[in-house]
Amino acid sequence: MPDDRSAAATAAASPPTVDADRLAMLSALERKALWLSHWMIHNANHLRPKHDGLKVGGHQASCASMVTLMTALYFHLLRPEDRVAVKPHASPVFHAIQYLLGHQSVDKMKDFRSLGGAQSYPSRTKDTDDVDISTGSVGLGAAQTVFASIVQDYLDGKGWKRDWPDGRMIALVGDAELDEGNIYEALLEGWKNHLRNCWWIIDYNRQSLDAVVREGLYARFDGVFRAFGWEVVTVKYGHRLQEAFAQPGGDRLREWIDACPNQLYSALTFQGGAAWRKRLLDELGDQGPLQAFIESHSDDDLQALMTNLGGHDLPALLEAFETAPTDRPVVFICYTVKGYGTPLAGHKDNHGGIMTPEQMAAFRQAHRIRDGEEWAPFEGLETPAAELKTFLKDVPFNAKGRRRLSAPRVSVPERLTWRPAETMSTQAGFGTLMDELGRSKDDYATRILTTSPDVASNTGLTGWINRTGLFSRLPQEDTFKAEKVPSMQKWQLSPEGRHVELGIAEMNLFLMLSAAGLSHDLFGERLLPVGTLYDPFVMRGLDALNYACYQDARFILAGTPSGVTLAPEGGAHQSVGTPLIGMAQDGLAAFEPAWVDELEAILAWSLDYIQRDGSDPAPEHDWLRDEKGGSVYLRLSTRGIEQPSRTLDKPLRDQIVAGGYWLREPTPATSVVLAYQGAVAPNVLEAASRMTTTPGGVGILSVTSADRLDAGWRAAQRTRRREGEGRARPSHVERLMARVPRDALLVTIIDGHPATLSWLGGVRGHRVQALGVEHFGQSGSIADLHHAYGLDADAIVAAVAEGGRGEGFRQV
Structure with a gap:
């Protein structure tokens, strides 16, 4: 189990800071978020028609460990100005909470991980609910909150009047995410920039995708965050366990838990109350009051007690959150059980596990969900629906609805001032x-x-x-x-x-x-x-x-x-x-x-x-x-x-932005076109000057953006496939290449991979000689390296000669 061997930074037992009625509301919503998130995944994997036979997935165990944490945040603590990066695998919990707050639809949840439905991981651009920060590539969402906090401070330093107050930048982080190296790069940058208003809340369930984490990891996390100037708040035990520790012999129970290896704690959690009882009595039996205390619990009660960790205890979490500072970064190490409240709890293989239909039937019964009412927002709860609706209406986080802000565009001049030089x-x-x-x-x-x-x-x-x-x-x-x-x-x-x-x-x-x-x-x-x-x-x-x-x-x-x-x-x-x-x-x-x-x-x-x-x-x-x-x-x-001596008019500026223009226009008799991008321009001009005997002359196409030319061409092609030939105007590159005779040779040159420009031959079927760099470079002068890698004027002229041997080509 948890490997914290010291009492420091562990949340102490104290009276709840939230009144009983509010705590009851939060508990009801916690229960509902657990049900909805798991039903969403079950529906996607077992009920919704599947045509490819693939498992849809959804990470039920990873969701379960986060439900209490997210309930405490979204339904109590957060304010509209707070921004949250949600652990990727807790996406279904996020969608369920957004549904209860009125920002997610049943249809989107029914289509979870399906085209057009709620996304597998929270996405600002693909989801329709109120996602602050996209997550998915683990570690990046957490690190983004560090830089969001720095940007918030940057804005404060400019003295601009802002209607939106400063908020906390919060990351909900899986403990396995802390294996990512970018996490520690971000922590160092935060320290350099006097980070504040940033919270990381770690779901410390001690499991990753493949295994249970190593012993002693808690102490490493604690030390790393303290070294970077973070306040470390450990939320280890729930109130039931804290009360048990206060009983006669309770100090021995706490010592046993602190010393229990993570793998054993997880295995006992999966096996349940009877396994806990046997192990505790074997190792702590004949302890007088402690043995009596253990035997006074039923198996179900003992399972509930021994898994009453801080990350699943609303009063413990609310105490920790409400007393934490905002003038410096804070990390909350919240002990949890992966799969908490489900049959998957504690098993080391539960990361990708999904409840079977039989297990879901029992889960449904435990949550008192009637057939046909699975998506009803308040089904199965003892708290009256009217009271819950009123409570949700007054949730502070939801006071301003969806929190996508906007700012007016600032006007930018069509031309920028600069100081030209002959060579640059x-x-x-x-x-x-x-x-x-x-x-x-x-x-x-x-x-x-x-x-x-x-x-x-x-x-x-x-x-x-x-x-x-x-x-x-x-x-x-x-x-x-x-x-x-x-x-x-x-x-x-x-x-x-x-x-x-x-x-x-x-x-x-x-x-x-x-x-x-x-x-x-x-x-x-x-x-x-x-x-x-x-x-x-x-x-x-x-x-x-x-x-x-x-x-x-x-x-x-x-x-x-x-x-x-x-x-x-x-x-x-x-x-x-x-x-x-x-x-x-x-x-x-x-x-x-x-x-x-x-x-x-x-x-x-x-x-x-x-x-x-x-x-x-x-x-x-x-x-x-x-x-x-x-x-x-x-x-x-x-x-x-x-530098060329010229003034760019608007049509030419538009072509530059669109991706390319004719530096030397082709004629109907042109037999060679040199198309280049970037710093090889002088090589191209020198090669062209040496090809004075080329029949019809040499056209020179200046490509400023292969990306933009290619994107426009492909978009036009898609439109033609969809609507038929003749329904779409040609793209910019098609208009450029339309001026090149069909039998002309196209030579492309770039100081980069030759595939960047070689596709130009496909626009109208021209033969191509593509020059570029395919292998690692080495030290040398520009002239030596351009010669060694086939980018200089000699290489361009040689490519023209080589390409000129093809059938139908007018020899140079």
Whole structure:
């Protein structure tokens, strides 16, 4: 059983803080949440028609261990401003509670884990009930609350008048979730940022998917959280056990429980009262009053007593919650039984277990549920329905209904100010653009929050930081400045600062962007988050990036430097697959401009795009979901290239944002088209200049976003399949490629995986030679590496010659 060998931090016995009538109401709702969550899962697995024969699942045991905790929170403690990340496997309990509060429908619950129904794990974007923070990839929802709390403090530091008060950011965490490494990265970041108003409530049932957890784990959790400055509150025993300990001989019973191994405690829980009696009498018999106390209980009473842990005792939980501080983070280690109140309780295999129809029949009888009334909100309860309805109407958490906030969009200019140079990299151009934004006093510019995992100075943000300062809830002076030591960086921290500097943990970067990118929804204030990192390390935080997009968080991400073009830093810092990630990631529009004027057009558009929240009509002019909005990924380079002398008019800016334009237009006689993306542009121009004898000349297609071109093309194709040929206008890439003769050769070039652009040949059936990088890079100069990996002008000319041998091709 529990492996806490000390009395410290254990909730002491004291009178309940809630009056008896309210406690009776909460107990009734606790019982109903248990029934509804388990019936929802039973219906999905045993009653609803299944056509594929697969188990639907639903984690009844993981739900049962959370019911009391969630009852205490949602029906008593929480206020509308509090935000909660619910343990993924407790999703059915959450849906049941939302149903009782009037935010979930019976039909959605009947369709749990079915298309259009309540989701398997709480989802902001897929569920219709009041989900604050999506969960599912374990550990991320808990960590998100840390960054949500930091964002709340960030807003407080700006002095903006907010109608929505500060709330607690609360995570309901399974103890096995604490195996996730990102948890501890987030704890460290919270410590650095003087975290407060954050609660983690751990469902300490001592079981994971495959097994019972190791002995001594409680002490490790306690030590870790204290080391990071958290208040640790252990809710170990319920009031029945606390009263038993106060009886003559009760200290021996407590010592026995404290020393009982987790596996034995779980096994005895599953076996029931008779097993408890035999074990206790064998090991504690002849103890006089204690033996008499044990024998005075029936088997059922003894089972109830020995499983009366703090996480299943409403008075113990309410005491702990109501007396906890809010000026620092608090973790509640709540002892529970996995499967509590069900036949699955305690068995080590119960994680994916589901009650059999026979077990559910007995469960139904115990809950006094009549046939046909399984979904009735107050069926089987002794408390009158009218009283429960009145109670639910007055629940503090529900006082304002669904708590999705909004903030007005801030106006963004069509063009951004920047200082051009003859030769420039897109990374340097990004820095220049951000520096100019730091000068601006316009509302949209003041809403920009930047963040980076300890690489701000290497990713173009130095100028921005020097102008806007770093954020910290507690001010801290720049010691180098105070000591008059010259430095390029002004490292002053204050509540007014607008850059949140993180440690080297990309998971934290994406969780910070996720929290800031939901500020309008969670806190009613618009932020325009911009994050930077080394491009290859997008993959180190990919789970959290996917999670942020799944939540529909809105932000701009700059991955820089990128590709083998990074040159001397070698393969560990050179990215190959990130362009494909940009294409594949839902909710993320990916760009890779070659020129800084393209970047300016994209960034200006992006600052507006991340604010959009309209419908999803996929307008026919490009078939993109631009009315819906989303996040943006900019893949940038450190390669300085000569900048074009031109002024972008609106049609060209629109094409850049749509994904591409003709840098050199093809003619009906064109035999070769070079299509490139990003920093290889000079190589392409050099190759084209060397192909002066090419029949019909060479067309050059500048791709600024393979992602956007591909997305528009596929959307148009889907419409044609659905509505028939001729019913849809061509997409942007189809209009571009329509100008290329059918027998022309298409050569694609990118400093990234060649599949990023090779699909262009499929738009109208052109033959393709796809150049790119498929293997890890190495150190070297740009010229040497581009030659070694087949990206230079020689390789492009050779690809044209190779492709020119095909049938029907006009020889170069």
